[in-house]
Amino acid sequence: MKRVPLADPVELSLVMNQPTVPEWDDYAGLLRQIFDAKWMTNFGEMHQRFESALRSRMDVDHVLPVTNATVGLMTVLRALDVQGEVITTPFSFPATHHVLLNCPGVRPVFADISGEDFGLEPDRVREAIGPETGAILAVHALGVPGRVCELEEIARERGIPLIFDAAPCFGVRYRGRDLTSYGDASVLSFHATKVFHTAEGGAIVSSSPDVYERCRTWINFGIQDEDTIVAPGLNGKMDELRCALGLVNLPGVDGAIGKRRRVVEAYLRFFRENRFEGITVPLERYRDPDVELNYSYFPLLVEPGSGRSRDSIAQALRSRGVIARKYYWPTILDHGSFPGPRGKFPVAGRISGRILCLPVNPHFGEAETGKILDDLEQVLEMGR
Ligand SMILES: *Cc1c(COP(=O)(O)O)cnc(C)c1O
Numbered sequence: 001m002k003r004v005p006l007a008d009p010v011e012l013s014l015v016m017n018q019p020t021v022p023e024w025d026d027y028a029g030l031l032r033q034i035f036d037a038k039w040m041t042n043f044g045e046m047h048q049r050f051e052s053a054l055r056s057r058m059d060v061d062h063v064l065p066v067t068n069a070t071v072g073l074m075t076v077l078r079a080l081d082v083q084g085e086v087i088t089t090p091f092s093f094p095a096t097h098h099v100l101l102n103c104p105g106v107r108p109v110f111a112d113i114s115g116e117d118f119g120l121e122p123d124r125v126r127e128a129i130g131p132e133t134g135a136i137l138a139v140h141a142l143g144v145p146g147r148v149c150e151l152e153e154i155a156r157e158r159g160i161p162l163i164f165d166a167a168p169c170f171g172v173r174y175r176g177r178d179l180t181s182y183g184d185a186s187v188l189s190f191h192a193t194k195v196f197h198t199a200e201g202g203a204i205v206s207s208s209p210d211v212y213e214r215c216r217t218w219i220n221f222g223i224q225d226e227d228t229i230v231a232p233g234l235n236g237k238m239d240e241l242r243c244a245l246g247l248v249n250l251p252g253v254d255g256a257i258g259k260r261r262r263v264v265e266a267y268l269r270f271f272r273e274n275r276f277e278g279i280t281v282p283l284e285r286y287r288d289p290d291v292e293l294n295y296s297y298f299p300l301l302v303e304p305g306s307g308r309s310r311d312s313i314a315q316a317l318r319s320r321g322v323i324a325r326k327y328y329w330p331t332i333l334d335h336g337s338f339p340g341p342r343g344k345f346p347v348a349g350r351i352s353g354r355i356l357c358l359p360v361n362p363h364f365g366e367a368e369t370g371k372i373l374d375d376l377e378q379v380l381e382m383g384r
Pocket residue numbers: 067068069070071092093095096139165166167168188189190191201202
């Protein structure tokens with residue numbers, strides 16, 4: 001492959017993941033409207049416009065913008081009055097677990113993941129369910145759909161809600177539908193590191209008008225009307241400035257996903273042409289015609305047979321300015337925030353100890369991708 005030379009490779013280390021930004025004038029135009037209206041938050045015009053733009057883009061029934069995914073998840077759990085044990089995964093970003101610890105009356109119960117899609121393994125969920133189970137909180141780990149239909153079936157059989165932490169999944173589709181349309185509610189993150197963002201932000205997605213109304217009340221202090229407070233709610237409203245940022249960022253999201261896809265395809269091509277002992281590429285297996293990814297992550301698994309540790313590969317890449325991330329390491333049980341039964345979840349432990357995500361940035365061109373692949377080739381050759 002012909003490589004375009006880079007002007008300054010050192011600069012690369014700064015740009016491993018950059019948000020997309022809209023045209024300044026487009027945002028400024030909406031800011032001007034907000035200033036003229038003198039309406040900054042509390043479900044104003046930008047909020048309404050953003051909500052309806054999201055609804056039609058995603059083709060889902062209800063979308064509620066919130067301050068971030070963490071507050072969104074907590075809102076769903078509290079608004080649905082989830083109590084008792086909640087079956088969840090040890091393989092996620094810490095927030096998934098922390099929201100459970102912040103809900104009174106809720107106890108996290110872990111179940112192991114699948115080695116294929118890194119989401120909850122339905123058989124393990126069945127084993128973990130007991131008389132005290134109040135809900136399932138699953139995660140589409142690294143933006144890859146888990147076994148959503150089987151989890152839906154389990155939840156339906158048990159009559160318990162199924163909630164998805166779908167934080168990195170904006171734009172992911174499964175069986176012809178937006179991934180967030182599965183389960184009783186899903187929560188997206190619009191943090192600047194995600195495919196689509198509002199700087200900080202997120203959204204609760206549900207097909208149930210009841211779930212939507214409860215969540216909307218909850219994120220507004222539990223206030224139903226001027227004289228009635230129905231729940232000990234929080235403040236999770238997205239303000240007008242961020243809703244405006246979302247509105248102007250939204251039209252660019254397909255382009256950004258396309259650019260990420262080109263980076264991921266270059267990585268896939270590289271690993272088809274170059275085999276490295278002990279390095280496996282999970283995305284090669286995700287040729288599932290039911291799944292449309294948003295190309296948020298490009299994970300590698302560094303197996304023991306590679307002759308190199310995952311950490312030494314990460315370190316060698318870093319010294320060349322390529323920042324690869326260990327998502328999700330450590331597992332939630334090894335964070336220290338949970339005195340958990342370690343070693344009980346062998347698949348999560350194995351994946352977490354081996355995973356390394358290469359940078360995927362919508363601003364990468366051929367030069368950047370080529371430079372990363374050159375570095376990767378050198379680093380992985382050293383392990384042969
Ligand atoms: C990003 C992320 C979060 C946190 O989202 P915030 O909007 O920053 O609160 C939670 N869970 C997962 C799986 C994530 O990737």
